[in-house]
Amino acid sequence: MRLVLIDGEHYPDVIRWALEKVGACCAVFVGGMEKIGGIEDIERVLGIPVYHDRDYLRAIERAVRENGVTEVIDLSDDPVLTPEDRFRIASLLLRMGVVYKGADFEFRPKEWKRLDIPSLAVIGTGKRVGKTAVSGFIARTLKELYRVVVVTMGRGGPEKPELIRGDEMKITPEFLLEVAEKGRHAASDHFEDALMAGVPTVGCRRCGGGLAGFSFLDIVEEGIRVAKTLNPQLIILEGSGGTFPNVMADAFIVVVSALQGVESVKSYFGPFRISLADLVVITIADAVPKEKLEELKGVIGRINPQADVHLTRFTPRLIGKVEGRAVVITTSPRAAERVAKELGERGIEIVGWSGSLANRAQLRKEMMDFPQYETVIVELKAAAVDVVVREVLRAGKKVVFLDNEPVNMDGKDLAGAVRELARRVVG
Structure with a gap:
């Protein structure tokens, strides 16, 4: 009609x-x-x-x-x-x-696929919004209540769905370097989620992202079939950048960086993503003036009045123990400086930092200029394994992976909201 x-x-x-x-x-x-x-x-x-x-x-x-x-x-x-x-x-x-x-x-929309198992989708309004950090937090929060499996899609994902048993194995720097030596992207999201959340993850490949967020090609449907073999009670579908699977999940969590401003949610297909949300997580809210945050919340509220909106900042969570002097490496200079300062306040001796994890040439140069150190604290993203881990282990130093954990700034309880949303989905 x-x-x-x-x-x-x-x-x-x-x-x-x-x-x-x-x-x-x-x-x-x-x-x-x-x-x-x-x-x-x-x-x-x-x-x-x-x-x-x-x-x-x-x-x-x-x-x-x-x-x-x-x-x-x-x-x-x-x-x-x-x-x-x-x-x-x-x-x-x-x-x-x-x-x-x-x-x-x-x-012309892609046909929405529907699952016969409870599902929750985590999608972002763009790249570098902290979506994988939020996904890891969600999986950690829910794994105590349900058998959770995370299905990711990425531009560096495997050609065939790859299952990583984060619930059964220890994901070490040495293991990830071995993966990288075989020519695979060892910092892909399914490795990060498995490490940070300790749950089974299935990595999938995708290529091409449309205006609305659908991918041109992906193997997520195959990945979901692999996930189902683990008999999960809940599947978490994680998008990639501003792209996400064309699966009509039972609930959607949309991650928005406060640094993007209102244009990311009110222009082009921002309203599409926001309209899907049951819960909106605004990240990096500590870097934006209060009036800008209120404007952003107002725009989100007008597009989707039913969405539960949370203002959050990231706090560093370390996977391992730091020994001696340390340097911090992230994908953003602003984030690297923030993490270095916060870890220093915890009593860790930080002697240098870099925000060039997504720029291999610049990263190699900056690593050569670091003062003497014993530990590198690094996000599991971009060149973390093929450059940082390879160089640090070769030098006989220690690698500690850095997780970014969302913490409410608005007095609300993100973990509680995630649990309540999951209860509605699983029943």
């Missing part, structure tokens, strides 16, 4: 003429009154149901659900719907699995 979007900037007989060309079961009036006396003029001329509401998205959603609409044709025009309006409409329709076409655009 087809629905058309119409406005009052066209004469009613022009709308009727267009409708005869494209055909539709119903229409949604989205605004504009220049060429009509009132909506009743359009209703009288068209002879099909015309939906309207002060919030055009509510009208569209109601019309789609009541009529089994599978395609929406946009016959409106500037200035009634702005580009931002049209992305909001596209976000709604992609979530509902409905095609959205205009004069020179078309958004």
Whole structure:
């Protein structure tokens, strides 16, 4: 069934003429009154149901659900719907699995897959928002209550789904270096989750990310089949950057970096991701002024009033014991400086830091300039294994992996919210 979007900037007989060309079961009036006396003029001329509401998205959603609409044709025009309006409409329709076409655009959703086992998806609004850190925290929080398996997708993931039994094995720097020596990406998300959460993880490959967040190619469906062999009570699906599996999970947790600002959630397909959320985790909130945080929360609240929003900062969590003088290496100079300061306040002697983990050439140069040290504290990302671990072990030094644990700044309880969401999902 087809629905058309119409406005009052066209004469009613022009709308009727267009409708005869494209055909539709119903229409949604989205605004504009220049060429009509009132909506009743359009209703009288068209002879099909015309939906309207002060919030055009509510009208569209109601019309789609009541009529089994599978395609929406946009016959409106500037200035009634702005580009931002049209992305909001596209976000709604992609979530509902409905095609959205205009004069020179078309958004065609991937078919949402559904699982026959409880699932929770963790997705991000972009890269470097702390999504994997939040995923690891969620898995650690829930593994005491349920048999949890994490399924990841990554640009450095394996060609075939790879199961890592983080619940049964000790993931050491030596083990990860051995993986890297075989030509595999040993800092891929499924290794990080297995190390940080101590749960079984399944790593999958993906390539290409669309505007809305779907991947062009991935093997997540195969990965889910592998996960099911472990008889989990809950599968956690972890996205990659701003991309995520086209699986309609039972619940969604969306991770937003406060550093991205409001544009990441209100523009383009930000509203699509936010509209999926049962819970929104705003990370790195300690780096942004209070008024900016309030603005960000306000935008999220207007897009998805039902989402539970948490303001968090990251605190370092070390996997292992630091010996002697240490250096800190992360993917961000700001994060490296913050971690170095906080660990120093805990009594660890930090003699240097680098935020160049994602820039191999710069990282090698900075490592050569470090003062004498006994331990390297490093995130398990980017060049952590093939550069840092390889060099540090060759020099006979120690590697301690760094986890970034989200901590509430708003007096709320993220762990409790995660547990409650999981209870709703698992039943």
